[in-house]
Each structure stands twice: as C-alpha cells, then as structure tokens.
Amino acid sequence: MNPIHQSSPSVIGYDWLHNVFGSSSATSLYLYVLLLGCCVSLVVKGASRSRYILQVPYAGYRSIFEPAFLVRLRFSKGARPQINEGYRKFKNAIFKVSRNDRDLVVLPNKYVDELRNLSHDRLNSVEALIANICGPYTASEVMSEGNLHTRLLQTKLTPNLAAYSAIMKEEVDREMDTLIPDHEGPVTRNAYEWIEVRIYDIIAVIIARISNRVFLGKHDGRNEEWFRASIGYAREVTFTVMIMRCFPSWMRPAIAVCLPSSWRLHTHLRRAKKALLPVIARRRAAQSQQSYVRSDDFLQWMMDTGVGEEQRPEKLAHRQLILILASVDTTTRAGAHAIYDLCARPEYFAPLREEIETVLREDVGWGKPTLTKMRMMDSFLKESQRLSPASLLSFHRIVKSPITLSDGMQLPAGTHICLASEATSRDPTFISNADDFDGFRYYRMRQSPEEEHKHQFATTDKKHLHFGHGRYACPGRFFASNELKVVLASLITRYDIKYPEGTTRPTNLNVDEFLYSDPATTVLLRRRN
Ligand code: HEM
Numbered sequence: 001m002n003p004i005h006q007s008s009p010s011v012i013g014y015d016w017l018h019n020v021f022g023s024s025s026a027t028s029l030y031l032y033v034l035l036l037g038c039c040v041s042l043v044v045k046g047a048s049r050s051r052y053i054l055q056v057p058y059a060g061y062r063s064i065f066e067p068a069f070l071v072r073l074r075f076s077k078g079a080r081p082q083i084n085e086g087y088r089k090f091k092n093a094i095f096k097v098s099r100n101d102r103d104l105v106v107l108p109n110k111y112v113d114e115l116r117n118l119s120h121d122r123l124n125s126v127e128a129l130i131a132n133i134c135g136p137y138t139a140s141e142v143m144s145e146g147n148l149h150t151r152l153l154q155t156k157l158t159p160n161l162a163a164y165s166a167i168m169k170e171e172v173d174r175e176m177d178t179l180i181p182d183h184e185g186p187v188t189r190n191a192y193e194w195i196e197v198r199i200y201d202i203i204a205v206i207i208a209r210i211s212n213r214v215f216l217g218k219h220d221g222r223n224e225e226w227f228r229a230s231i232g233y234a235r236e237v238t239f240t241v242m243i244m245r246c247f248p249s250w251m252r253p254a255i256a257v258c259l260p261s262s263w264r265l266h267t268h269l270r271r272a273k274k275a276l277l278p279v280i281a282r283r284r285a286a287q288s289q290q291s292y293v294r295s296d297d298f299l300q301w302m303m304d305t306g307v308g309e310e311q312r313p314e315k316l317a318h319r320q321l322i323l324i325l326a327s328v329d330t331t332t333r334a335g336a337h338a339i340y341d342l343c344a345r346p347e348y349f350a351p352l353r354e355e356i357e358t359v360l361r362e363d364v365g366w367g368k369p370t371l372t373k374m375r376m377m378d379s380f381l382k383e384s385q386r387l388s389p390a391s392l393l394s395f396h397r398i399v400k401s402p403i404t405l406s407d408g409m410q411l412p413a414g415t416h417i418c419l420a421s422e423a424t425s426r427d428p429t430f431i432s433n434a435d436d437f438d439g440f441r442y443y444r445m446r447q448s449p450e451e452e453h454k455h456q457f458a459t460t461d462k463k464h465l466h467f468g469h470g471r472y473a474c475p476g477r478f479f480a481s482n483e484l485k486v487v488l489a490s491l492i493t494r495y496d497i498k499y500p501e502g503t504t505r506p507t508n509l510n511v512d513e514f515l516y517s518d519p520a521t522t523v524l525l526r527r528r529n
Helices: 015-021 031-041 069-075 081-090 107-116 123-130 149-180 201-222 226-243 249-258 260-287 298-305 315-345 346-363 375-387 421-425 441-445 477-496
Strands: 093-096 103-107 195-198 394-399 416-419 494-499 507-510 512-517 522-527
Touching: 069 081, 069 093, 069 494, 081 103, 081 421, 103 107, 103 346, 107 201, 107 315, 107 394, 123 421, 149 201, 149 315, 149 477, 149 507, 201 298, 201 315, 201 477, 201 522, 226 249, 226 260, 226 315, 226 421, 249 260, 249 441, 260 298, 298 315, 315 346, 315 375, 315 477, 315 494, 346 375, 346 494, 375 441, 375 477, 394 441, 477 494
Parallel strands: 103 416
Antiparallel strands: 093 103, 195 522, 394 416, 494 522, 507 512
16 A cells, blocks of 8 residues: 655645644644734733623633633644633633633624624624735735625526536546556556545545636646745635734734745735736636627636726736635535544445435436535535534624613623634534444435424534624525535545544644644555445
8 A cells, every 4th residue: 555645745834734644742832923923012011902891601611810821822732621611611601712712702692693684784794804814914805895795696696606516526537647646657557456645635626627717717727836926825824824923913013024924925926916917817807809709707807897996907817816825724624524534434426426326317417407406415425524624613793883782781892893703503402313433314304294394414504603694695606515515526436435444533623713624544445436
C-alpha cells in the first residue's frame, strides 16, 4: 500500500491548523502570540472592548477572581466549553462570551422569529461577518459595498442549480482522475489496491474546481493563476484572522505590517486580480462583436447586472474572490466531516450507494432532478453538519439602532449578537437522541407527505442554524448542498473508503468559535469494481 503523492496539497496548505491546534502542546507559537495579545489588551484595559454596555452575565469565568484575559485565552483555544456552559446555565436568557477581540452577546432561540427578517438598517449581518474576519486586514470590506453577489446567488444560481449537476459531475471526474491517478508517472499501479490519501486536500481541490467552473465557466474557470491565488488568499485570511483577533484594534495596523500571512494575503489578492482583470477586459471587448457568444457563468452575470461602482473590473474581481472565500473552505470542511463520519460508520455505505445507483438509473445519468432525489445523502450531510458545524455560533448581527425585544429586553446599538447554533443542535429538547449520530433521521422525517420538503440539508429553522437563518441566511447553501452531493456520490461509488488500521475519526479542531475537520487525516481508498 503506497501513500499517494497528490498534486495539490501545497496549494491547500492547511497543515498548520493540524500542527498548531491538533497537538496538545501548550507551547505552540500560537499560544505565545495569543498570550502576548492578551497581555497587551490587559495593560490597555478595555481598548478592544465594545463600546456598548449590556448588563447580562458572562459565561466562561471559573471564579469571580479570574482575570478576563485568561477567560479570553481559553475561548481562543476552543470556545465550546464556555458557550455550552452559558447555554446550559442561562437557558432561555441572554449571556455574553468574551472573545479576545470583542464581547459577543448570545441570545436564546426564543428571539429568532422576531429578529430573523429585520433589515440591515436594524440588524446588520454583513457588518458582523466583516468584523468576524477582521475586515480591514483581510481585504473583505468589499462585501459591504453592495450585495451584487448575494443577489445573484439567490436569483440566478439557486433557481438554476438543477442544470449544473452534469457539469459538476464532469469537473469532479476530471479532478479525481488527476488527483488520484490509476498510475503514477510511468509506473502503473494496481488501481484496485488500497492507497492512503489526505482526503481533505482532495475534497478542497475538487470543491474549488467545481466552484470555479460555475463562477467562471469552462475555459476561464481553469485559469491556474486564479486558482492558486484565490485558494491562497482564502488560506491566508484564516490565519490572519486568528492572529489579528489576538490583538486590540489599535495595535492591528502595526501587527499587519509585520505579519507574513498578511503580506501573503495581499500578494494573493494582487495575483488574483491580475489573473481575472484580463478575462473581464477580453469579455467586454468581445461583447461588441456580433459573433460573440455570451458566457453563462457567475462572473458574466455580475458583469451584466452590476451597477455603478460594482461594474468596475477591480471590484468584480475582488467580489469573485470573496465568493471563493465564502464558499470553498466552508464546503470543504463539511465534505471532509461527512467522509470522516461515513468511515466511522461504514454501515451507511451500502444504503447510500444503493440510493445513488437507483437515482442514476431512473434519471439515466446526472439529470436535473438527480441531486434532489438523493434524500438519504441529504439527511446524512445534515446530520454530519449538526454534530460538526463550521462554527459553534451563527446569526451574527450588529445592532444598528436600539431594539426592544418582545419581553422588554433592550439591545443597544453597537451590540454584536449571535446564536449558539451548535449547542442548539445538540439540545435534547429540540432533537431526540441528540448525542447519537443518526444519519437517516431527516430522511425518515421527510417520509410523511406534509414534511416532505422540510428538514433538508439547506433548510434553516430555529433548531438548525448552521447556515444562519432568515432574510440574510447563507445565499450559497443550496449550491453547497449540490456540490457536496456530487462529490460524495462520486467518491463513494468509485472507491471503497476506510480508515487505516488502528485509526479512527479525528477529533474536530476548535479555534475560537470555529470548528475544523482535521486536514491531516488520512483514509484508505480502493477502486471498486
Ligand atoms: C457548507 C458550506 C457553507 C456553510 C456552512 C455556510 C455558512 C454560512 C453562514 C453561517 C453565513 C452567515 C448567515 C447568517 O448570518 O445568517 C453565510 C453567509 C454567506 N455565505 Fe455561506 N456557507 C456555506 C457555503 C457557501 C457557498 C458555497 C457560498 C457561495 C456560493 C456561500 C456564500 C455566502 C455568502 C456570499 C454569505 C454572505 C451573505 C451576505 O453577504 O449577506 N456560502 N454562510
């Protein structure tokens, strides 16, 4: 059995996550940085705290004498215990958690319905997203300059998703042939032998390729410069956010100047724009010719629909990059979690494969309804996300003008609110046998005709908040759902998959409120007959 040398792990490059957060070593460099940041914030007390004051209790303090910086330090090393403690202790009441860069006000779910559809001038989701990823230092503020990409995800991509199944499948097959070749160089290996691979890297590359195919079309979507720069940008954003959050806002300009990941982030941003600007220029020039056949991809839709500033090539390229940032890493993590869960429970392989084969037979290949019909797969993905979401918190919003809740509770302007989405989805009052992995629980719920269209992977409700909820819920979730189904269906029908002898499902890595699937995990693949 040979470990396979994949062509692109260096492009993905998330090993540092495993090295820093997968090890129990308390001497990691990250902890030193964090400690340094905490000490500085302590000295200049309150410099990075929010300006608003909301009189609700904090979760996470071990005693009233514990200094705030220690509580924040523990939050950074994994926020789950603090959020869960708050959720249990203040059930149905508001509490705060103290993240190194700001306080987060965690609301109970009972307020969701009255808040979910408030417009951005009352509760702003984009401002919260930008704050969470340290906007000015990750070049992500373009998100607040209009909602062109969100509009198009909702009105153009999502309604037409069914038409993309076959295209996505083509991209997945092409990429699997490249990443997991049946022969390496001149040596033909036995494709039916087990090989050891880092499945996270494979899924990441495949997801990025599919996304680029849909975003930029068949020809431009294969632009290698863009591919490398956009993936590189997303990776450096993750790292830069972790470091920046350690420091109070007044120190960040100086930290950014000295931080290598911040330099690399801007280099990738420049390279990404350099790769995409000629594409936009070429398309604009060709548009005037009669013979021009308009591309049918996301970039073209943005070019055709954008108004004013949104039309500027620079802005179009930047927005396209933000879309890669929002889509590839989140979807990859969900895909890796699903494979890790599947290998931990091999009894699910047979029914899932049977469903895929039945649906493909019925549709004579990858037709428009194919992915919608994969209900067991949909359920499995939702269950996997329920227990391993991308974040422990969701529905981040900044209160723009004071809000009085239905029970009289006041939320001052400036408050950063959120919901404890992971604690909710493990709460036995909402979900039966909440601690058990039941891959087909949502499939069974959908058996009754009146529930048939509910409980889908991409459906959000008060109990399932991992894509946010309401008016500003993730606009790319239906696309993510389809991408994941194509990738998983392709992988499990082509390969037998299992953990190497003596290994099992990796523990999720928890940094601040984020949960990561360990990228260093390997699985064994063997081509099926
Ligand atoms: C499993 C994969 C994904 C997860 C878990 C996820 C999760 C989320 C969450 C929690 C939000 C915030 C929603 C809220 O505040 O209510 C969000 C926003 C967003 N997501 Fe996703 N997402 C995923 C995939 C995608 C994909 C594939 C795309 C693009 C094709 C995308 C594009 C976006 C955008 C553009 C926003 C910001 C929306 C805005 O500006 O209002 N996401 N996502």
